[in-house]
Amino acid sequence: MEHPVNKKNEKKPRLKQHNPRIAMILSILFAGLGQLYNRRYLKGSIFIIIQLSFLITSLDSINFGLWGLRTLGTIPGTDHSIRLLVLGVLSLIVTVIAITLYIFNVIDARKQAIKIQQGWKPLKFKETAREVYNYAFPYLMTLPGLLLMIFVVIFPLLFSILLAFTNYDLYNSPPRNLVDWVGLDNFKSLVTVPIWQNTFFSVFSWTVVWTVVATTLQISVGFFLAVLVNDTRVKFKRLIRTILILPWAVPSFVTILIFAAMFNDDFGTINRDLIIPLIGGEGIAWLSDPLYARIAIILIQTWLGFPFIFALITGILQSISSDWYEAADMDGASRFQKFRNITFPHVMFATAPLLIMQYASNFNNFNIIYLFNEGGPPVRGQNAGGTDILISWVYKLTFDTNNYAMAAVISIIMGLIVSGFAFYQFRKTRAFKEEGEI
Known part of the structure; x- marks a missing residue:
């Protein structure tokens, strides 16, 4: 007596007459x-409607947009x-999206044809809807x-990158004058x-010093105070922590403006009530001397x-087990050994990504530079101030001198530096690795 054949083990009949090549060619044609x-x-x-809509409504606009991108008028x-x-740029983005959908249409048609050739049967509408919902x-x-990300993030990014390869400035401003493509001339200049x-290397070097020194100092002070207050011998911990967090509660722009008044060369309280009574003279030129201005903002x-x-x-310190x-x-470990082998590794493992972002944030910290003294004082032979960092220099090039192309060049350099540094550090940080990779 023959045993019934299990349906799951039955081989699906192959449909040799269904050719994947034909499906692929038809998808390429339309x-x-x-x-x-x-x-x-x-x-x-759906694919036919999308392509017809694209050809009817967008083809002429895209052709005009790509012509404008190539010639700039x-x-x-x-x-x-x-x-x-x-x-x-918009036409380029839409074209890339359309090409991506077109390639997906061709690949999908070929894969479906191969499955049908191997015996797969298309699902019914309800089953298809259920599969679409699930997957x-x-x-x-x-x-x-x-x-939204494409048109809010990628579009402005592409626009600023392309702007760096033009001569768009005060003397080449449309509509009176046309903007031209100049290739790498801005980067060479x-x-x-x-x-x-002179300006670039001066501002860039100061930006690096500012980022490293200011960020490291604020991390070190915060780390030291946190460890100090967390010591079991310290009393009134809540009160001390509340007092130390108060500077964070005040809006930063208010604090910066107050400090700008306190560091004023003429009537600032630091000169009038501290420096002059102690050392005499006219005080320190906090706002007019680049060195002292940099020390002040740090x-x-x-x-x-x-x-x-x-x-x-x-x-983080509260989560470290007392055991x-x-x-x-x-x-018999000393306090320093406990700090080096327990406290420091634990804190760094948990906070390394955020600490890295502190460096990236200070690299582009525009507020303190501009609100303190607008990037001043002026420096002879340069078109940037003594405390200008790259981001504040870009602001001045854009809004003060209308040199949009050079501002775009510097923005690209800034983006590459920050993204490269962050990518490298995140790759090396254990906190960003999966559990199985640690």
Whole structure:
């Protein structure tokens, strides 16, 4: 007697007459035809509608946008180069999206044809809807956010990058004048033209010093105070912690403006009530001497930044088990050894990503530079002030001198530095690794 054959073990009949190559060719000729060949009528209809809509409504606009992106206009006074650049970037983004959908249509048609050839039967509408809900739901929900990111983040980024390869400045401003593509000339000028070269290397070096010194100092002060207050011998911990967090409660711009008045060369309380009574003379030129101005903003940033570090590390210290310290005491470890082998590694493991972001944040800390003394004082032979960092210099180039192209060049350099540094540090940080990789 023959045993019944288990349906799961039955081999599906192969449909040799269904050719994946035909499905792929049809999808190449027109999006959706391959899906219709595969009897996926709903999906094929959607692809056909998308391509027809694209050809009817967007093809002429995209052609015009790509022409404007290539030429930036040909008739001064009529063609607006920046508008053409904007339309060109939008056209480029839409074209990339359309090409991506077109390639997906071809790949999908071929894969479906191969499955049908191997015996797979297309699902019914209800089953298809259920499958789409189960597997495509996350992608459908993230699609609006992806589109928003494309036009809110990627579009301005592409526009600023392309702007760096033009001569868009005060003397080449549309619509009176056209903007031209100049290739790498702006990048070359930044390191070869004396005024640009001197300013760039001076501002860049100070930006690095500012970032490293100010951030390290605020982290060190916050770390030291957190460890100190967490000591079991310290009393009134709540009161001390409340007092140390108060600078964080005051809006930073208010604090900066108050400190700017206190450091004023003429009537500031630091000169009038501290420096002059102690050492005499006319006091220190906090706002008119680049060196002292830099020292002042580093001290101000330390005051502004240490409360966050203090609060952050205080919370981490509470999570360290006292058993570890008791075991270290039994082994005869000193306070420094307990700090080096227990406290410091634990805190750094938990806070390293946030501490890294402190460096990235201070690298682009525009508020304190501009609010304290607008990046001053002036420096001879440079078009940036003595305390200007790259971000404040970009602001001045954009709004004071209208040198948009050079500002875009510097913005690209800033972006590459910050992203490269952050990427390298995050890759090396254990807190960003998966559990199985540690």
